[in-house]
Amino acid sequence: MPQGATLSSWPSKKKSKLVKPLPKAREPEVALSVPPADQIKTTTCYMCACRCGIRVFLRDGKVSYIEGNRDHPVNKGVLCGKGAAGIMQHYSPARLQAPLLRVGPRGSGDFREISWDEALALAAQWLGEVRKTDPRKLAFFTGRDQSQSLTGWWAMMYGTPNFAAHGGFCSVNMAAAGMYTFGGSFWEFGETDWDRTRYFLMFGVAEDHASNPLKIALGKLKKRGVKFVSVNPVRTGYSAIADEWLGIKPGTDGLFVGSLIHELLTTRQIDVDSLVRYTNAPWLVIRAPGAADDGLFARDASGAPLVHDKSSGKLASGLAGNLVPSLSGSFRLADGREAVPVFQLLAERFLAETYAPERTEQETGIAAATVRRIAAELAHAAFKEEIALDVPWTDWTGRRHDKMIGRPVGMHAMRGISAHANGYHTARILHVLQILLGSIDCPGGFRYKAPYPKLAPPFLKPRGKPGDVAPDKPLPGPQLGFPTGPDDLLVDAQGTPQRIDKAFSWDAPFAAHGMMHMAIANAARGDPYPIDVLFLYMANMAWNSAMDLPATLAHLTDKDAATGDYAIKHIIYSDAYFSEMVPYADLILPDTTYLERWDCISLLDRPISEPDGPADAIRQPVVKPDRDVRPFQDVLLDLGARLGLPGMVKEDGLPKFPGGYPDYIVNHERRPGIGPLAGHRGRNGGDYGRGAPNPRQLEQYVADGCFHVHHLPEHMRYFRHVNKDYIEWALDKGMRLTTTPAIFQLYSEPMQKMRLAARGHAAVVPPEAHRPRIEAYFDPLPLWYPPFEGAALDEADYPMHAITQRPMAMYHSWGSQNAWLRQIHGANRLYMNRARAHALGIADDDWVWIVSRIGRVRAQVKLMEGVNAETVWTWNAIGKRSGTWGLAADAPEATRGFLLNHLIAELLPEQPGGYRFSNSDPVTGQAAWYDLRVRIEKAGAHEAKETSPRFEPLRSPPGMGSDPLHQRGWQDRNVEARGLTPSRDQQ
Numbered sequence: 006m007p008q009g010a011t012l013s014s015w016p017s018k019k020k021s022k023l024v025k026p027l028p029k030a031r032e033p034e035v036a037l038s039v040p041p042a043d044q045i046k047t048t049t050c051y052m053c054a055c056r057c058g059i060r061v062f063l064r065d066g067k068v069s070y071i072e073g074n075r076d077h078p079v080n081k082g083v084l085c086g087k088g089a090a091g092i093m094q095h096y097s098p099a100r101l102q103a104p105l106l107r108v109g110p111r112g113s114g115d116f117r118e119i120s121w122d123e124a125l126a127l128a129a130q131w132l133g134e135v136r137k138t139d140p141r142k143l144a145f146f147t148g149r150d151q152s153q154s155l156t157g158w159w160a161m162m163y164g165t166p167n168f169a170a171h172g173g174f175c176s177v178n179m180a181a182a183g184m185y186t187f188g189g190s191f192w193e194f195g196e197t198d199w200d201r202t203r204y205f206l207m208f209g210v211a212e213d214h215a216s217n218p219l220k221i222a223l224g225k226l227k228k229r230g231v232k233f234v235s236v237n238p239v240r241t242g243y244s245a246i247a248d249e250w251l252g253i254k255p256g257t258d259g260l261f262v263g264s265l266i267h268e269l270l271t272t273r274q275i276d277v278d279s280l281v282r283y284t285n286a287p288w289l290v291i292r293a294p295g296a297a298d299d300g301l302f303a304r305d306a307s308g309a310p311l312v313h314d315k316s317s318g319k320l321a322s323g324l325a326g327n328l329v330p331s332l333s334g335s336f337r338l339a340d341g342r343e344a345v346p347v348f349q350l351l352a353e354r355f356l357a358e359t360y361a362p363e364r365t366e367q368e369t370g371i372a373a374a375t376v377r378r379i380a381a382e383l384a385h386a387a388f389k390e391e392i393a394l395d396v397p398w399t400d401w402t403g404r405r406h407d408k409m410i411g412r413p414v415g416m417h418a419m420r421g422i423s424a425h426a427n428g429y430h431t432a433r434i435l436h437v438l439q440i441l442l443g444s445i446d447c448p449g450g451f452r453y454k455a456p457y458p459k460l461a462p463p464f465l466k467p468r469g470k471p472g473d474v475a476p477d478k479p480l481p482g483p484q485l486g487f488p489t490g491p492d493d494l495l496v497d498a499q500g501t502p503q504r505i506d507k508a509f510s511w512d513a514p515f516a517a518h519g520m521m522h523m524a525i526a527n528a529a530r531g532d533p534y535p536i537d538v539l540f541l542y543m544a545n546m547a548w549n550s551a552m553d554l555p556a557t558l559a560h561l562t563d564k565d566a567a568t569g570d571y572a573i574k575h576i577i578y579s580d581a582y583f584s585e586m587v588p589y590a591d592l593i594l595p596d597t598t599y600l601e602r603w604d605c606i607s608l609l610d611r612p613i614s615e616p617d618g619p620a621d622a623i624r625q626p627v628v629k630p631d632r633d634v635r636p637f638q639d640v641l642l643d644l645g646a647r648l649g650l651p652g653m654v655k656e657d658g659l660p661k662f663p664g665g666y667p668d669y670i671v672n673h674e675r676r677p678g679i680g681p682l683a684g685h686r687g688r689n690g691g692d693y694g695r696g697a698p699n700p701r702q703l704e705q706y707v708a709d710g711c712f713h714v715h716h717l718p719e720h721m722r723y724f725r726h727v728n729k730d731y732i733e734w735a736l737d738k739g740m741r742l743t744t745t746p747a748i749f750q751l752y753s754e755p756m757q758k759m760r761l762a763a764r765g766h767a768a769v770v771p772p773e774a775h776r777p778r779i780e781a782y783f784d785p786l787p788l789w790y791p792p793f794e795g796a797a798l799d800e801a802d803y804p805m806h807a808i809t810q811r812p813m814a815m816y817h818s819w820g821s822q823n824a825w826l827r828q829i830h831g832a833n834r835l836y837m838n839r840a841r842a843h844a845l846g847i848a849d850d851d852w853v854w855i856v857s858r859i860g861r862v863r864a865q866v867k868l869m870e871g872v873n874a875e876t877v878w879t880w881n882a883i884g885k886r887s888g889t890w891g892l893a894a895d896a897p898e899a900t901r902g903f904l905l906n907h908l909i910a911e912l913l914p915e916q917p918g919g920y921r922f923s924n925s926d927p928v929t930g931q932a933a934w935y936d937l938r939v940r941i942e943k944a945g946a947h948e949a950k951e952t953s954p955r956f957e958p959l960r961s962p963p964g965m966g967s968d969p970l971h972q973r974g975w976q977d978r979n980v981e982a983r984g985l986t987p988s989r990d991q992q
C-alpha cells in the first residue's frame with residue numbers, strides 16, 4: 006500500500022497511471038448456502054451414558070453433522086464435545102469388520118474372518134453344550150450397554166445364575182445403599198429439583214454419569230445464585246465452578262457427612278415431622294443381647310413394626326396414621342423385653358465423639374469450623390427457606406395435605422464416594438443426612454425418576470440358589486436382586502458361593518449389580534467352579550476394566566495342566582471396536598456403531614425419565630452398516646432362537662422375533678400389556694404404560710423424535726414414596742408391584758439379619774472365617790470405617806491416595822479411537838499438588854514412578870493447586886496397549902498414556918486362615934478402585950521418557966488396514982516388555 010493511503014482509499018477509484026486495469030476476472034461461483042444435508046434423522050446419542058437426543062445430518066448416505074435435539078427432555082438441544090464427535094466414532098478406523106475366529110494362541114491376535122453362519126453356529130454349539138449339562142458354566146457379563154432388560158432376560162431364559170452388567174465395578178454402592186434406604190438413588194434413579202433448590206452439595210463427581218444434564222442444571226443454579234459446594238479431592242470440571250470446594254481426602258466422605266449429622270443433631274435442626282411420618286425413626290428395635298431377634302424390629306401379630314404412641318401411652322402399629330410416636334426412650338414389650346426407637350439409636354451413633362467435627366477434621370482434612378458452617382447453611386436452606394406449593398395431595402395412609410412442603414437442599418454423588426471399601430455405608434450416611442433434612446422427593450430437594458421409587462429395599466430377590474439351576478431350564482427369576490436375609494443368599498449348605506463372581510455370597514451379600522471384576526480371576530481358578538463359556542459384551546476386561554492387569558491377562562491365557570485346554574474354555578466377545586479385549590477372545594461377534602441400529606432405553610431397565618414424568622427412548626438406524634457386522638441385540642435373539650430358549654421361539658420352534666431387536670421391542674411382553682416401551686401402546690398407540698403391542702409403535706416414536714415423555718399431574722410430582730395417587734397410578738402402569746409405600750430405612754433390618762446369622766442365629770450361617778467381617782460391616786446403622794487398603798498398609802510406605810477421574814471429552818476408553826477427541830486427551834499425566842511435589846523434589850513435567858503394594862508405573866507429572874495434598878490423580882482409561890484401537894504403535898496413548906489399573910490389587914491381603922477377599926466393599930462387592938495407596942518416586946535422569954510397564958503390541962485383526970506392529974517406531978523403541986507381562990525389574 007503506498008504511503009499515506011488508507012484502507013478506505015485503497016484501491017483508489019481514480020484511475021492511476023501506475024496501475025493497469027486488470028482484465029475482468031470471472032468471479033468463482035461460490036454456493037453461499039449449501040444445504041448441509043439431504044436428510045436429517047433423530048436418534049439417541051451413545052457417546053456416553055446420558056442418552057441425549059440428537060439430530061444426525063446425512064448427505065449422500067453419509068453422516069455429515071450431529072446436533073442436539075432441542076425438543077429432547079434430557080439435553081434440550083445441548084450437545085457436548087463427545088456427542089458432536091460421534092461422526093468420528095462412527096467412521097473410526099478401529100471398527101471391527103467381520104466375525105473372527107481365533108487361529109493362534111490367545112493373546113496373539115491371530116484371527117481369520119468367518120461368515121456369520123459359521124460364527125453363530127459355533128457360538129450356539131458352545132452355548133448349547135453348556136446349557137444341556139450345567140448352565141452355570143456360562144458366565145455372561147456386559148459393560149455399559151443400554152439393553153440390560155434384554156440381556157438379563159436372555160440370561161434368565163438360558164438358565165445361568167452368572168449374569169451381570171458393569172455396576173459392580175462402577176457405582177453399585179451408591180445404587181444399593183439408596184435402594185435399601187429410600188427406594189431410589191442418584192443419576193438415572195433421581196436428581197435434584199434444579200428449578201427450586203436453594204443449596205447444592207455434590208460429592209465425588211467429575212464427569213461421572215450425568216454430563217449434559219448436570220451441566221445444564223449447574224447453569225441453572227448459577228443463574229439463580231444458588232450456592233454450590235463440591236466435596237472432591239480434585240478441583241476440576243464441575244468442582245472448578247463450585248462456589249466452595251472442599252478438597253477432602255479420598256475415602257473419608259462418610260466421616261465428613263457423619264460430622265454434619267452430628268452438628269445438625271446437636272443443634273436440633275432436623276425435620277421431625279417427616280421423620281415421624283415417612284421413616285422408620287419411631288419403629289422399636291428389640292434390645293436383647295444374645296437373643297435370636299436382638300436388633301430386629303418389634304412387631305405385632307400381623308408383622309407390622311411397633312412404635313410407642315405418646316398420645317395413648319401404648320404400643321401401636323407403626324403403619325397406622327395419626328399417631329404421635331416417640332422418637333426416644335426405652336419401652337417394654339408385651340414379653341417384658343426392652344425396645345428403643347430407631348431414632349434414639351441413630352442419635353447415639355452420630356452424637357458420639359467419633360463424629361464430632363473436632364475429631365473428624367484430621368482424618369477428612371476439613372476443618373471443624375467448616376463442618377459447622379456447612380451444617381448451618383444446610384439447615385438454613387432446609388428450614389428457613391422452606392417452600393410451600395399450593396398443591397394438595399394425599400399420603401398412603403389417606404391423610405390429606407393442603408400443601409407440598411419443600412426443604413430445598415439438593416445433593417448429588419457418584420463414583421467418588423462409591424468406589425471404596427466403605428462406599429455402601431458412606432452412601433447410606435449421605436442418604437440419612439437427606440432424610441434428616443426432609444429433602445427427599447419434596448420441592449427443592451432430591452426427586453425420584455420413574456420407575457423409582459421402589460420399595461426400600463425393592464421386592465426382587467436374586468435367583469440362582471442350588472435347585473434354581475437345572476440343565477435346559479430357565480432360571481425361575483432374575484439373577485440380580487436385593488436380599489433381605491441370609492435365606493436369600495446364593496450359597497449352598499456349606500456357605501459356598503453359587504455364582505462365579507461370588508455375588509450374593511458371604512463375600513458380598515448385597516451385591517445387587519454382581520461383581521464382574523471378579524469373574525475372570527475366579528473362572529480361571531475354578532473358584533467356586535470352572536467356566537466353559539465366558540460371554541462378554543462391550544467390556545474391555547483385558548485392559549481398563551480390570552484390576553491388576555498382568556494377573557488378569559494371565560488368567561485369560563491360563564491353561565489346565567492336565568488337558569492343555571484353556572482354563573476358561575471358550576471366550577466369546579462382542580464389541581464394535583478393536584479394544585484390548587479382542588485378542589483374548591476365541592470368537593468375535595462384531596457389533597454395529599450406535600448410528601447403525603435399533604435400541605431401546607426402557608422403563609424395564611434404566612430409562613431417561615424426568616422427575617416430572619416417566620420417559621423412554623429409542624435409537625433408530627440412521628445409516629446402514631458398510632461392514633459385515635450385526636447389532637448385538639439381533640445376534641443375541643438369533644442365538645436364543647437357535648438354542649430354543651423360552652420366549653425366543655414359538656411353539657413350532659421357529660424364531661419368535663424373526664425381525665430381530667425391533668421386532669422384540671414392539672412385541673415382547675414382560676407381563677401382560679407391559680413391554681420394553683411404555684409410550685404408544687395398544688393397537689392404535691393411544692395407551693400409556695400398559696396395553697397390547699402396537700405394530701406402529703417404533704414408527705410413532707420416530708415421529709416423536711425417538712422419545713416419549715408422560716407428564717404426571719401436579720399432585721403426583723412429589724412425595725411419591727408415600728403419595729397414594731402416584732403409587733396407585735404406578736401400580737396400574739406396571740412400574741410397581743404393590744401399593745406398599747417406601748418407608749425410609751434409617752435402620753436396616755436386613756443388615757441386622759446378616760449380623761445375627763454371623764452370631765449363629767439363622768438357618769443359613771456364614772463360614773467361620775467370614776463371621777467377624779459380617780459382624781463388623783453389617784451394622785444396621787450406617788457407620789464410617791477406614792478403607793481396607795490403607796488400613797492394611799504402613800502409611801509411611803504408601804502415603805498418597807491415587808484416584809482417577811473421567812474427563813469431559815471421553816467416556817472411559819470409548820473416545821480413544823476418535824480422531825477428534827484424542828487430540829484433547831492423547832496422553833495423560835499424573836496430577837500432583839504443587840507444594841507436595843516440591844517437597845518431594847519433583848518439578849512440573851518430571852517423570853516419576855507411582856509405586857503401590859503390587860507394582861509400579863512410570864508417568865509424567867503435571868503440578869496443580871486444586872488437588873488434596875495427599876492425593877495424586879489421572880484421567881481414566883487414556884493409556885492404551887500398543888497396536889489397539891486402530892492407533893499407531895507409537896501413539897501417545899501407548900507411549901505416554903498410562904493406567905493406574907496395573908497398581909490395584911484384585912484381592913485384599915490374606916486373612917488369618919489364608920482366605921483372601923476381593924478388593925471390594927464387604928457389603929455390595931463394589932470394586933474399591935479409589936482405595937489405592939501409593940508413593941511417588943522421581944524417575945532417574947537416564948530412564949526413558951515414556952510410560953512403563955508397556956505390554957507386547959497387539960496385532961490388529963484381518964481387514965482392519967495396516968498392521969500397527971509394522972508401523973513406524975515400535976521396532977526401534979527400547980521397549981521394556983516383550984512378554985504378556987511387564988518386565989519384573991520394574992516391580
Ligand code: SF4
Nearest residue numbers: 050053056057085088
Ligand atoms: S452428554 Fe453424553 S449422551 Fe449427551 S451429547 Fe454428550 S456424549 Fe452424547
